[in-house]
Amino acid sequence: MAQGVHGEPERRESVLFEPAELGPVRLRNRLVKSATNEGLSRQGLVTDALVAWHRRIAAGGVGMTTLAYCSVSPEGRTFRHQMLMRPEALPGLRSFTEAVHGEGAAAGIQLGHAGWFANPRAAGARPVGPSRMFSPYAGTFSRAATEDDLARIRADFAAAAGLAAEAGFDAVEVHLGHGYLLSQFLSPHHNRRGDRFGGSLAGRARFPREVLRAVRDATRGRLAVTTKLNMEDGFAGGLEVEDSLEIARWIESDGSVDAIQLTGGHTTRTPMFLMRGEVPLREMLAGERSLVRRLGMRLLAPRMLRAWPYEEAFFLPQARRFRAALRLPLMLLGGLSTRASMEQARAEGFDFVALGRALIADPDLPERMRRGEASASRCTHCNRCVIEMERGGTRCVLDDPAAGS
Numbered sequence: 478m479a480q481g482v483h484g485e486p487e488r489r490e491s492v493l494f495e496p497a498e499l500g501p502v503r504l505r506n507r508l509v510k511s512a513t514n515e516g517l518s519r520q521g522l523v524t525d526a527l528v529a530w531h532r533r534i535a536a537g538g539v540g541m542t543t544l545a546y547c548s549v550s551p552e553g554r555t556f557r558h559q560m561l562m563r564p565e566a567l568p569g570l571r572s573f574t575e576a577v578h579g580e581g582a583a584a585g586i587q588l589g590h591a592g593w594f595a596n597p598r599a600a601g602a603r604p605v606g607p608s609r610m611f612s613p614y615a616g617t618f619s620r621a622a623t624e625d626d627l628a629r630i631r632a633d634f635a636a637a638a639g640l641a642a643e644a645g646f647d648a649v650e651v652h653l654g655h656g657y658l659l660s661q662f663l664s665p666h667h668n669r670r671g672d673r674f675g676g677s678l679a680g681r682a683r684f685p686r687e688v689l690r691a692v693r694d695a696t697r698g699r700l701a702v703t704t705k706l707n708m709e710d711g712f713a714g715g716l717e718v719e720d721s722l723e724i725a726r727w728i729e730s731d732g733s734v735d736a737i738q739l740t741g742g743h744t745t746r747t748p749m750f751l752m753r754g755e756v757p758l759r760e761m762l763a764g765e766r767s768l769v770r771r772l773g774m775r776l777l778a779p780r781m782l783r784a785w786p787y788e789e790a791f792f793l794p795q796a797r798r799f800r801a802a803l804r805l806p807l808m809l810l811g812g813l814s815t816r817a818s819m820e821q822a823r824a825e826g827f828d829f830v831a832l833g834r835a836l837i838a839d840p841d842l843p844e845r846m847r848r849g850e851a852s853a854s855r856c857t858h859c860n861r862c863v864i865e866m867e868r869g870g871t872r873c874v875l876d877d878p879a880a881g882s
C-alpha cells in the first residue's frame with residue numbers, strides 16, 4: 478500500500494465503494510450479497526437465526542443483502558420450511574429489514590416459484606410447469622399451466638412484492654434463472670407449449686415479462702425491482718446466450734426492472750454450472766439416511782453433477798455480451814472472490830458485483846477490503862456450504878473443519 482504524507486497507509490478509494498442508485502434506492506456501495514438459501518426459515522417464516530445471519534452480513538459492510546428464495550405461493554415450494562410470502566410472514570419480514578437497515582445496508586428479497594420441480598409433499602399439489610414433463614426431483618409428472626394458473630401465479634408474484642414493500646424491503650429480485658418456473662418458461666427444454674406463452678422466443682418470454690410488469694405495477698416507486706436472469710442453462714437444448722440477450726433487450730425496453738443480475742445454470746440439470754468448483758458428493762451421500770436414495774444418488778451423480786472447474790469471475794465472458802448490448806444497470810455474479818476481479822467487473826461497466834460464497838465464508842470481506850486489510854475471500858469453493866444448508870443452516874465449513882464428514 479502507498480504511504481501518505483504522514484507516513485500512514487494511504488487509502489485508495491475503490492470503485493467498489495462508490496454509493497449508487499438502484500432505482501429509487503441508494504446503496505452505500507457496489508457490493509450485493511446474492512441470494513443463497515440460508516436454510517433457517519421455519520414453517521415458512523423468518524426466524525431469529527435468519528435475522529442474525531443477515532445482520533452479520535450487513536454488519537460486514539455490504540451495500541445490500543438478499544433474503545433468499547421466498548416462494549410466492551405454497552405450490553411453488555421445494556421444501557416444507559421454505560419462506561412463504563403471506564400476511565402471516567409480515568412481522569418476521571419487518572424485523573429482518575429493521576435489522577439489516579440498522580447495520581446501514583439495504584435489504585433485498587428474492588421471489589420465486591419452483592414450477593416443474595416443486596416438491597409435491599411441500600407444495601401440497603402436483604407441480605405446475607410450462608409443459609407436462611416428468612420431474613425426477615419431484616418424482617412425478619408436472620402438469621402444463623393453464624391460463625388461469627398463469628393469472629393466479631402472476632397475481633401471487635405481485636402480492637408477494639407488495640408484501641415485501643410493506644415489510645420495508647428496498648428491492649425485490651424476481652427469479653428468472655436456475656431452472657425455476659419463470660426460467661422454465663424461457664427454456665426451450667421445458668417450454669413446449671403451442672399457445673401464446675410458448676412456441677417462438679417472444680412467446681416463451683411472454684409470461685416472465687408479464688410477471689415483471691405485474692411486480693413493477695404492484696410496487697412502483699416503493700422499491701427497486703431486479704431480476705436474476707439466466708444467460709444460458711448450461712446444457713444442449715436449454716436456453717442459449719443469443720436468446721437470453723434478446724430477452725434481456727425486451728426486459729430493458731419494458732422498463733419493468735432497475736437492474737439485471739446475470740447468472741446461468743439449472744438447479745436440477747447443471748447445478749455445478751451455476752456454482753463451479755468441487756462436487757461435495759461424499760458429504761451428500763453421508764447426509765442421506767436411505768440406502769435406496771444413496772444408491773440412486775450414486776447412479777445419477779455423473780449426469781446431474783457434472784463438474785465445471787472453478788475460475789475467478791466465471792460468468793464474465795457471457796456477461797460482457799450483455800454489457801455491450803444493454804444500457805440497464807447490471808450486476809456481475811459468479812466466482813467473484815478477489816478484490817481485483819471485483820474491480821475489473823466495475824472497470825468493464827458492471828454497476829454492481831454480486832457475491833455468494835465469498836460472503837458466506839467471509840461476511841466482513843467488504844469492510845476489510847474497504848479498510849485495505851483484505852484482498853480476497855478465504856472461500857475455497859468446496860461447496861460444502863450447500864450441504865450445511867440442510868443441516869441446520871448455511872455456513873462456511875472452514876469455521877469447523879470437522880463439519881459434514
Ligand SMILES: Cc1cc2nc3c(=O)[nH]c(=O)nc-3n(C[C@H](O)[C@H](O)[C@H](O)COP(=O)(O)O)c2cc1C
Nearest residue numbers: 511512513514545546811812813832833834862863
Ligand atoms: C448455499 C447456497 C445457496 C444458494 N441458494 C440460492 C438461492 O436460494 N437462490 C439463488 O438464486 N441462488 C442461490 N445460490 C446461488 C448463488 O446465489 C450464486 O448464484 C452462486 O453461488 C454463484 O455465485 P458465487 O460464486 O459468488 O458463490 C446458492 C448458492 C449457495 C452457495
